[in-house]
Amino acid sequence: MSDYLNHQVNIHDPAFVAHYDELPLWSAYAGALLLRHVPLRRGCVALDIGCGAGFPLLELAQRLGAGSHVYGVDPWEAALDRARAKARQWQVANVTLIPGDAASLPLPNESIDLIVSNLGVNNLADGVAVFAECRRVARPGAVVALTTNLQGHMQEFYTVAFAALESARADHLIPRLQRHIEQRATIPALAAALEAAGFQMTRTAEETAELRFADGSAMLRHWFIKLAFLPAWRDALAGPDMAALFSDIEARLNAHARHAGELRLSIPLAYLEARA
Numbered sequence: 001m002s003d004y005l006n007h008q009v010n011i012h013d014p015a016f017v018a019h020y021d022e023l024p025l026w027s028a029y030a031g032a033l034l035l036r037h038v039p040l041r042r043g044c045v046a047l048d049i050g051c052g053a054g055f056p057l058l059e060l061a062q063r064l065g066a067g068s069h070v071y072g073v074d075p076w077e078a079a080l081d082r083a084r085a086k087a088r089q090w091q092v093a094n095v096t097l098i099p100g101d102a103a104s105l106p107l108p109n110e111s112i113d114l115i116v117s118n119l120g121v122n123n124l125a126d127g128v129a130v131f132a133e134c135r136r137v138a139r140p141g142a143v144v145a146l147t148t149n150l151q152g153h154m155q156e157f158y159t160v161a162f163a164a165l166e167s168a169r170a171d172h173l174i175p176r177l178q179r180h181i182e183q184r185a186t187i188p189a190l191a192a193a194l195e196a197a198g199f200q201m202t203r204t205a206e207e208t209a210e211l212r213f214a215d216g217s218a219m220l221r222h223w224f225i226k227l228a229f230l231p232a233w234r235d236a237l238a239g240p241d242m243a244a245l246f247s248d249i250e251a252r253l254n255a256h257a258r259h260a261g262e263l264r265l266s267i268p269l270a271y272l273e274a275r276a
């Protein structure tokens, strides 16, 4: 039955407009990499770890089609509410949202064919427990497909931050900033974690995205930088001189942008695929 032929859209309906924006542009860089590589097999049962407000959960559910089913897990309940509303608005019926930690999934052993996560792995408090749980729910031959930003991301910002720390003689903050940088994923560390959980690496793909800003003042005030990056930078540089350090970093980024014509932040990204 060609039910789609009867579908009507009212672009003036506020409920339609409210769900028109699907995901932050930041998520789209890695998301495009995931969607370029992830295997799309009809009739599969998939799981999105850290699905947030519904990405890639809802995109994947639609690309796989009604014969497939996609579970999304995330402890962020307000984001799941939004994913639920989008699923309703877009009439995507083949999804189930699971509020909670991916380290403890209410799913049977060997029940999932495809496990994805877009920008999830840098956010997991216990990645070892999550990968072990993924292995438990994976059917033999199931595919794990992860995309993440890597260590080395925004190196232009960190080079300037280290110069500001040296100039302020804030040597005690250098190891703290270094530790913050080293917490981010690397391909060898992620591959080792997947293999330790019982998956076999099958392939990787890498690319570098660029976030461009007119200068450092614009970058530091962008809503997504303030949401996703500034809190960790504030923690790393916390202390009585934090405000002066940030002023110096902003001035240095602006000087760099004046010289280079703009501020470009490199974002190395990776797609990792493994098999159970």
Ligand SMILES: C[S@@+](CC[C@H](N)C(=O)[O-])C[C@H]1O[C@@H](n2cnc3c(N)ncnc32)[C@H](O)[C@@H]1O
Pocket: 023, 024, 027, 031, 049, 050, 051, 052, 053, 055, 056, 073, 074, 075, 076, 079, 100, 101, 102, 103, 117, 118, 119, 120, 123, 124, 125, 126
């Ligand atoms: C950077 S966001 C990515 C969200 C979404 N996948 C996207 O591409 O926009 C990381 C997500 O991981 C979720 N998360 C953090 N710890 C988690 C855990 N233990 N289990 C499942 N999700 C988790 C966060 O709540 C957040 O929604």
